[in-house]
Amino acid sequence: MLEVWSWPTPNGHKVHIALEELGLEYKIIAVNIGAGDQFKPEFLKITPNHRIPAIRDSEGPGGKPFTLFESAAIMMYLSEKAGGKLIPKDPVGRWKCIEWMMFQMGGVGPMFGQWNHFGAYAPEKVPYAITRYGNEVQRLTRVLNHRLEETEWLAGGEYSMADIITFPWLRAATQKSPRFDDRGYIALADYPGVKRWYDAIMARPAVQRGLKVLADARPDDKITDTERENTFGATQFTKR
Numbered sequence: 706m707l708e709v710w711s712w713p714t715p716n717g718h719k720v721h722i723a724l725e726e727l728g729l730e731y732k733i734i735a736v737n738i739g740a741g742d743q744f745k746p747e748f749l750k751i752t753p754n755h756r757i758p759a760i761r762d763s764e765g766p767g768g769k770p771f772t773l774f775e776s777a778a779i780m781m782y783l784s785e786k787a788g789g790k791l792i793p794k795d796p797v798g799r800w801k802c803i804e805w806m807m808f809q810m811g812g813v814g815p816m817f818g819q820w821n822h823f824g825a826y827a828p829e830k831v832p833y834a835i836t837r838y839g840n841e842v843q844r845l846t847r848v849l850n851h852r853l854e855e856t857e858w859l860a861g862g863e864y865s866m867a868d869i870i871t872f873p874w875l876r877a878a879t880q881k882s883p884r885f886d887d888r889g890y891i892a893l894a895d896y897p898g899v900k901r902w903y904d905a906i907m908a909r910p911a912v913q914r915g916l917k918v919l920a921d922a923r924p925d926d927k928i929t930d931t932e933r934e935n936t937f938g939a940t941q942f943t944k945r
């Protein structure tokens with residue numbers, strides 16, 4: 706049994722999409738991070754970092770129970786479990802896939818995340834932070850655009866985990882939602898390479914299925930005081 710502890714945020718979506726693309730069976734356990742579920746002892750047994758996504762595989766390496774956190778590590782593990790699907794086999798493609806996965810983990814995720822934070826979640830507006838992270842979002846999207854004007858997919862000629870891990874962040878930066886109306890959006894029309902890639906990913910049935918996982922669990926609304934406290938307030942620093 707593969708248990709996936711998750712919530713419908715970009716970091717959750719990437720794993721939901723990967724699971725649907727790989728055709729693995731899994732059980733979703735909702736961790737409502739706005740309500741503080743991430744601090745429950747049963748979740749902290751799976752990840753010491755109280756962040757989604759995290760998994761527990763009752764048939765891990767050596768047939769033994771195994772836990773894993775950090776979305777990129779989870780996606781590599783799932784690929785291996787499915788016989789190596791979605792990470793290219795040839796060395797160039799494989800390393801390019803890992804390169805762009807790291808670019809997401811070290812660049813796109815943290816910078817887009819801070820833009821969301823200061824643009825939509827922070828209790829007061831800090832213009833410097835909104836400009837700083839907004840500029841980084843534009844810069845990183847230009848980097849992706851350069852790549853996607855040269856190659857069909859981020860790893861090169863084939864769709865891979867590198868595309869799946871990056872796509873949900875672009876979706877959150879472009880799709881209209883009351884949550885992000887004050888922050889603003891990036892326009893895909895300004896990035897033709899990214900737009901072609903984005904539309905091709907969005908059209909995949911497994912992606913549509915992945916986006917539906919837990920979709921009704923989280924209102925698409927502005928952040929509440931309770932959510933703000935649990936995800937960014939003192940609770941964060943007193944529980945760990």
Ligand SMILES: N[C@@H](CCC(=O)N[C@@H](CS)C(=O)NCC(=O)O)C(=O)O
Nearest residue numbers: 714716738743756757758775776936
């Ligand atoms: N680097 C981590 C980031 C995970 C992460 O930031 N998850 C957020 C949701 S998108 C979370 O669980 N936040 C809960 C909290 O901050 O307590 C990954 O890629 O898995």
